[in-house]
Amino acid sequence: xxxxxxxxxxxxxxxxxxxxGAFRAPDAQAAAGKPKYYALEMFPYPSGRxxxxxxxxxAMGDVIARFKRAQGFNVLHPMGWDAFGLAAENAAMERGIxxxxxxxxxxxxxxxxxxxxxxxxDWSREFATCDPAYYGRQQALFLELYARGLAYRKEGVxxxxxxxxxxxxxxQVIDGRGWxxxxxxxxxxxxxxxxxxxxxxxxxxxxxxxxxxWPDKVRVMQENWIGRSTGLRLxxxxxxxxxxxxxxxxxxxxxxxxGASFVAVAPDxxxxxxxxxxxxxxxxxxxxxxxxxxxxxxxxxxxKTGFDTGLEVIHPFDPxxxxxxxxxxxxxxxxxxxAIFGCPxxxxxxxxxxxxxxxxxxxxxxxxxxxxxxxxxxxxxxVGPGRIYNSDFLDGLEVEAAKAAAIARAEAGGFGEGTTVxxxxxxxxxxxxxxxxxxxIVYCQACGxxxxxxxxxxxxxxxxxxxxxxxxxxxxHLTWKHTTCPQCGGKAERETxxxxxxVDSSWYFIRFANPKAxxxxxxxxxxxxxxxxxxxxxxxxxxxxxxxxxxxxRALADGGALEVREPFAGLFTQGMxxxxxxxxxxxxxxxxxxxxxxxxGETRRANLIETGEPVVIGDIEAMSKSKKNGVxxxxxxxxxxxxxxxxxxxxxxxxxxxxxxxxxxxxxxxRLVNRIWDEFDSxxxxxxxxxxxxxxxxxxxxRSTHRLIKTLTEAIEGFRFxxxxxxxxxxxxxxxxxxxxxxxxxxxxxxxxxLNVLARLIAPFAPHLAEEAWSRIGGARLVAQAPWPTYDxxxxxxxxxxxxxxxxxxxxxxxxxxxxxxxAEAEKMALADPAIQRHLEGxxxxxxxxxxxxxxxxxxxxxx
RNA sequence: GCGGAUGUGGCGGAACUGGUAGACGCACUAGAUUUAGGUUCUAGCGGGGUGACCCGUGGAGGUUCGAGUCCUCUCAUCCGCACCA
Numbered sequence: 001x002x003x004x005x006x007x008x009x010x011x012x013x014x015x016x017x018x019x020x021g022a023f024r025a026p027d028a029q030a031a032a033g034k035p036k037y038y039a040l041e042m043f044p045y046p047s048g049r050x051x052x053x054x055x056x057x058x059a060m061g062d063v064i065a066r067f068k069r070a071q072g073f074n075v076l077h078p079m080g081w082d083a084f085g086l087a088a089e090n091a092a093m094e095r096g097i098x099x100x101x102x103x104x105x106x107x108x109x110x111x112x113x114x115x116x117x118x119x120x121x122d123w124s125r126e127f128a129t130c131d132p133a134y135y136g137r138q139q140a141l142f143l144e145l146y147a148r149g150l151a152y153r154k155e156g157v158x159x160x161x162x163x164x165x166x167x168x169x170x171x172q173v174i175d176g177r178g179w180x181x182x183x184x185x186x187x188x189x190x191x192x193x194x195x196x197x198x199x200x201x202x203x204x205x206x207x208x209x210x211x212x213x214w215p216d217k218v219r220v221m222q223e224n225w226i227g228r229s230t231g232l233r234l235x236x237x238x239x240x241x242x243x244x245x246x247x248x249x250x251x252x253x254x255x256x257x258x259g260a261s262f263v264a265v266a267p268d269x270x271x272x273x274x275x276x277x278x279x280x281x282x283x284x285x286x287x288x289x290x291x292x293x294x295x296x297x298x299x300x301x302x303x304k305t306g307f308d309t310g311l312e313v314i315h316p317f318d319p320x321x322x323x324x325x326x327x328x329x330x331x332x333x334x335x336x337x338x339a340i341f342g343c344p345x346x347x348x349x350x351x352x353x354x355x356x357x358x359x360x361x362x363x364x365x366x367x368x369x370x371x372x373x374x375x376x377x378x379x380x381x382x383v384g385p386g387r388i389y390n391s392d393f394l395d396g397l398e399v400e401a402a403k404a405a406a407i408a409r410a411e412a413g414g415f416g417e418g419t420t421v422x423x424x425x426x427x428x429x430x431x432x433x434x435x436x437x438x439x440x441i442v443y444c445q446a447c448g449x450x451x452x453x454x455x456x457x458x459x460x461x462x463x464x465x466x467x468x469x470x471x472x473x474x475x476x477h478l479t480w481k482h483t484t485c486p487q488c489g490g491k492a493e494r495e496t497x498x499x500x501x502x503v504d505s506s507w508y509f510i511r512f513a514n515p516k517a518x519x520x521x522x523x524x525x526x527x528x529x530x531x532x533x534x535x536x537x538x539x540x541x542x543x544x545x546x547x548x549x550x551x552x553x554r555a556l557a558d559g560g561a562l563e564v565r566e567p568f569a570g571l572f573t574q575g576m577x578x579x580x581x582x583x584x585x586x587x588x589x590x591x592x593x594x595x596x597x598x599x600x601g602e603t604r605r606a607n608l609i610e611t612g613e614p615v616v617i618g619d620i621e622a623m624s625k626s627k628k629n630g631v632x633x634x635x636x637x638x639x640x641x642x643x644x645x646x647x648x649x650x651x652x653x654x655x656x657x658x659x660x661x662x663x664x665x666x667x668x669x670x671r672l673v674n675r676i677w678d679e680f681d682s683x684x685x686x687x688x689x690x691x692x693x694x695x696x697x698x699x700x701x702x703r704s705t706h707r708l709i710k711t712l713t714e715a716i717e718g719f720r721f722x723x724x725x726x727x728x729x730x731x732x733x734x735x736x737x738x739x740x741x742x743x744x745x746x747x748x749x750x751x752x753x754x755l756n757v758l759a760r761l762i763a764p765f766a767p768h769l770a771e772e773a774w775s776r777i778g779g780a781r782l783v784a785q786a787p788w789p790t791y792d793x794x795x796x797x798x799x800x801x802x803x804x805x806x807x808x809x810x811x812x813x814x815x816x817x818x819x820x821x822x823x824a825e826a827e828k829m830a831l832a833d834p835a836i837q838r839h840l841e842g843x844x845x846x847x848x849x850x851x852x853x854x855x856x857x858x859x860x861x862x863x864x
Numbered sequence: 865g866c867g868g869a870u871g872u873g874g875c876g877g878a879a880c881u882g883g884u885a886g887a888c889g890c891a892c893u894a895g896a897u898u899u900a901g902g903u904u905c906u907a908g909c910g911g912g913g914u915g916a917c918c919c920g921u922g923g924a925g926g927u928u929c930g931a932g933u934c935c936u937c938u939c940a941u942c943c944g945c946a947c948c949a
């Protein structure tokens with residue numbers, strides 16, 4: 001008996017897998033005949049070290065990959081690096097190390113760490129997005145989008161992060177702050193490159209319906225983000241004859257037009273600007289809005305303020321009515337037309353505004369049971385269904401019908417049209433940073449912007465750059481940006497902005513299909529491997545990365561480069577790894593390995609190991625550098641091995657939920673590793689071919705084994721890894737009750753069979769242990785190459801069932817019978833049971849419900 | 865405010881399409897081995913009575929022979945979006 005030694009076994013098997021090429025995905029051409037399976041985890045940013053969250057993420061993907069491989073699929077399970085980004089530049093500024101050096105060194109470290117996890121990756125396909133071989137092809141794709149008008153340049157107001165010194169996409173602004181720096185975002189006017197994602201707004205919404213293996217949450221988030229709404233765009237004519245141009249407003253409630261009591265425009269609206277230019281009071285109000293617009297307190301309070309311009313517009317359906325035109329702080333310039341009509345009775349914001357400025361409130365939608373004579377609006381706008389009244393030609397219509405009628409009238413009158421608007425904006429991809437993919441465009445004085453010819457790609461980043469000053473080093477580089485125009489040969493300058501790193505991650509999964517191809521996309525290879533069958537990562541990418549990737553895939557497919565339109569057929573968003581946090585008396589955070597937790601009965605306290613100083617046990621939170629509550633994979637591997645860590649992060653909570661890292665938990669997993677090993681280690685030589693029938697315990701074991709195959713297979717397929725591991729525990733408890741030696745040949749044979757199956761079943765979870773076990777029992781080749789066990793449905797069924805017997809719904813006894821026993825027979829047995837009879841005394845049986853092989857319920861009443 | 869989820873022992877969590885609630889693990893208690901500690905093993909472990917009885921899945925109703933599961937209302941927590949017309 002030897003204790004399992006992961007420190008020896010893990011590197012040993014990793015080397016053997018590598019030598020055997022066990023995880024190499026076949027080329028698409030060679031792959032025919034077998035079904036394919038593409039398992040992918042979101043590739044990491046090479047920050048420099050792996051954390052336990054990564055372990056969980058990659059272990060889950062690995063379970064799927066190994067499982068599918070064993071089931072006979074051609075599995076593609078690649079790995080790469082999302083390697084461009086700001087952190088590298090920050091390192092350059094703080095430590096004087098070149099971003100490239102920093103990045104590739106980090107990659108080397110993390111590759112090593114990943115390999116030590118024992119994840120079954122095809123390393124031959126590895127690449128980093130900062131490899132010129134990758135970003136050069138990305139430049140080619142960008143130019144293709146440019147040629148098709150899907151990439152374009154325009155001047156616009158952009159989100160400027162003053163700390164990171166760069167532009168941010170709308171998706172990267174959270175609560176008015178930069179998603180990385182946390183600094184309040186400023187508005188700036190700049191000329192920027194955009195990708196025309198809005199062209200795909202409908203397709204991206206409609207496509208969500210086909211993604212039935214995506215979490216609802218993510219689909220809903222994307223749908224909300226795109227924010228499609230349908231309504232009416234209509235033009236209000238001004239009462240002032242000097243204004244010939246109408247005021248265009250957008251509404252989703254054209255049915256309530258007769259309830260309009262004012263019109264309002266955003267402070268940034270051209271009309272507001274125009275008025276502000278002449279009217280100091282208006283200018284002051286607009287300035288106030290600008291200032292307050294970004295203040296959180298203002299938004300929180302939600303107070304509506306406005307400025308009456310004195311202008312009036314004519315109601316489009318009733319030329320006799322005039323509506324005042326206001327500038328209002330709650331109107332957004334970048335949604336719809338930046339102008340609205342206010343219907344206070346049926347919109348809460350308009351109501352708040354109307355009450356403040358004493359504007360009329362005129363209800364036009366009558367709730368189903370309300371009396372038109374008495375119905376009135378109080379402090380709450382009525383937004384429910386009903387019938388239109390007070391509305392001339394719309395009277396009597398239901399809301400939806402009235403919308404259609406109002407739109408039809410507006411269209412007929414030539415002053416409006418039914419339209420769809422989106423919240424989604426085009427994707428701004430220019431970043432004023434060095435460490436990113438150069439945008440392959442040059443600007444010529446004579447010819448304007450020109451695409452860099454394909455044969456001049458990649459446009460490579462210069463290495464000799466300095467980070468001693470803020471701003472973009474590419475801008476300051478002495479020679480890099482100076483080039484010639486591909487059109488006229490004259491002097492030209494390169495674009496010095498680089499692409500948002502989310503562009504890099506929008507097609508990497510396509511490149512994995514054939515990362516060596518000359519063309520950016522190998523059509524045959526990507527048609528074979530795509531879509532990704534199972535994508536795994538954190539929810540934090542629900543809108544950003546996942547929406548961009550869906551867009552880019554569609555755009556490329558429309559250009560004929562791809563077959564698939566949805567890149568990720570299945571998405572799984574895994575939970576985080578959390579840990580208790582600890583603080584010293586002075587408030588400093590301390591790391592878990594510096595803390596000793598003492599259990600006294602049911603209470604816990606903690607001390608610093610070194611000084612004995614008591615520390616406060618804090619909240620359970622996501623592991624983070626600032627809270628110092630992280631645990632490094634190295635520490636864990638040293639103490640327990642990677643298999644124990646993998647088992648633990650997958651066993652303690654459902655995969656979609658957070659899991660709390662605890663010492664007790666990892667020790668439990670380590671015990672499991674040893675208990676499994678002990679079973680294999682104590683197994684005598686393979687038993688001979690005997691009949692299991694000779695020993696009832698043997699038959700029982702065979703049945704349990706087959707049941708385990710079924711349970712575990714279904715657990716993996718259903719992403720219930722925690723239940724799967726639990727079933728292994730239960731099986732082991734059963735195995736432990738059986739003698740390993742000195743038993744009947746039948747039992748020994750059943751045991752051998754059980755271990756043969758067990759080694760294969762645990763392989764996805766604890767691959768090194770499984771190999772060690774497999775070799776201990778003389779399994780053929782590697783367990784990584786062994787087929788997934790299948791079960792015999794006949795053996796999965798119990799031989800004997802225990803059915804509860806209820807009397808009036810309360811459990812009063814049980815009977816034992818073989819499965820398939822007839823209802824009549826079961827009823828007879830239940831009624832004959834002495835324990836049951838006791839409860840039937842003096843009562844009349846009214847009804848007996850028998851659910852075969854499940855339960856029996858006897859309904860009784862007083863004897864008549 | 866809108867949208868999405870989640871509430872089950874001391875803790876993480878099981879329970880397939882309504883059918884024995886608490887699998888499995890952690891922690892805890894007692895005992896055994898070793899004994900410096902840890903490890904390992906055995907037993908117990910929702911609450912109450914402690915006899916084969918009652919109560920129990922956030923709360924209140926309801927449907928059903930039977931509800932953690934379905935319906936209505938309600939409370940709490942978490943997440944996302946947030947003046948989107």
